[in-house]
Amino acid sequence: MKIKENQPLKKYNTFGVYAKARYFVEVLNDTQILEVIQLDNCKRYPKLILNGGSNVLFTRDFDGVVIKLNTKGIELIEDNNDHVLVKANAGVVWDDLVKYCVGNDWGGLENLTMIPGNVGAAPIQNIGAYGVEQQDCFSELEAINLETGRKETFAKNACCFGYRDSIFKQGQKGKYIITSVTYKLSKDPQYNIKYGSIEQELKNMEVRQVSVQTISDAVRRIRSSKLPAPEEVGNAGSFFKNPVVDKSKYYKLLDSNPDLSAYPVDKTHYKIAAGWLIDSLGWKGKRRGDAGVWHSQALVLVNYGNATGQQIFELATDIKNSVLDAYDIGLEMEVNII
Numbered sequence: 001m002k003i004k005e006n007q008p009l010k011k012y013n014t015f016g017v018y019a020k021a022r023y024f025v026e027v028l029n030d031t032q033i034l035e036v037i038q039l040d041n042c043k044r045y046p047k048l049i050l051n052g053g054s055n056v057l058f059t060r061d062f063d064g065v066v067i068k069l070n071t072k073g074i075e076l077i078e079d080n081n082d083h084v085l086v087k088a089n090a091g092v093v094w095d096d097l098v099k100y101c102v103g104n105d106w107g108g109l110e111n112l113t114m115i116p117g118n119v120g121a122a123p124i125q126n127i128g129a130y131g132v133e134q135q136d137c138f139s140e141l142e143a144i145n146l147e148t149g150r151k152e153t154f155a156k157n158a159c160c161f162g163y164r165d166s167i168f169k170q171g172q173k174g175k176y177i178i179t180s181v182t183y184k185l186s187k188d189p190q191y192n193i194k195y196g197s198i199e200q201e202l203k204n205m206e207v208r209q210v211s212v213q214t215i216s217d218a219v220r221r222i223r224s225s226k227l228p229a230p231e232e233v234g235n236a237g238s239f240f241k242n243p244v245v246d247k248s249k250y251y252k253l254l255d256s257n258p259d260l261s262a263y264p265v266d267k268t269h270y271k272i273a274a275g276w277l278i279d280s281l282g283w284k285g286k287r288r289g290d291a292g293v294w295h296s297q298a299l300v301l302v303n304y305g306n307a308t309g310q311q312i313f314e315l316a317t318d319i320k321n322s323v324l325d326a327y328d329i330g331l332e333m334e335v336n337i338i
Helices: 030-037 040-044 094-103 119-126 198-204 212-226 247-256 274-280 309-327
Strands: 004-008 020-027 049-051 062-069 074-079 083-089 138-145 151-155 176-185 233-237 244-246 263-264 268-270 292-293 300-303
Touching: 020 030, 030 040, 030 062, 030 138, 030 176, 030 212, 062 176, 074 094, 083 094, 083 119, 094 119, 094 212, 119 176, 138 309, 151 233, 244 247, 247 263, 268 274, 274 309, 292 309, 300 309
Parallel strands: 020 062, 049 062
Antiparallel strands: 004 020, 074 083, 083 176, 138 151, 138 176, 233 300, 244 268, 263 268, 292 300
């Protein structure tokens, strides 16, 4: 374990933007995490926990300690007739966990195929796609308290999961390092194929029998057709959350926009597709130098090569302002801005 100074972070964020960390350390296990947080520099400076770097936009250098989690390992900790419990360390690539579960025919995470990032960030963001969120299979997580150095266990209720939200983005933000997450997966799953274009893609694939594998394959095909691979074009997946509005506002919007894309949340609220709002205002495919909006998915902002984080942030801000002016809807950035 080596503490590096003035470490470039370009290869540690999926936007591929240039920034430096005053101090940088990569940890391989919980023991090293405990060693790092006891160091004087770590106590003195702000800390940033990096998993896969897929949900962060650096607009400046980080004047503190970046702790890069590279803790690997997936473990089957319970197996019975109905379900399994699978525990993954925080540094495991999320899609590797999904592949592991799908390969064993355990259901629950297949709709979350190809979401970028690592396991440790999944509960923080409460990642989701195609009608499924990680909380739907979540059992518990372990995290180290940065103040006390103690490992604590958080059950589902304690995490206060919401739409792309959790207690680790709110009251406990920056206070814990998540070290592992445990998911409960079904051996007889209920498939969710009605959201988005999964059902149509399964038909295109001429699938006769739906399974966790065919759903995962369908999602992989859909995402590959719409989203750029970060190693080819820098991005962090969806940049904005889908806004939720009350029923009266939804019907008002629908009256003047018959092709509005939205989904009911409950009896009184609707989730509006942020991508539709952005696309309707002509942003899809727009480019300012190397900062741009992806040509086939308006929710995705990209770095075509040499964009700075500040340039991408300014583009995102202009998009937010245009949506607010046109629809009186405030978009919330899903990506963490540093």
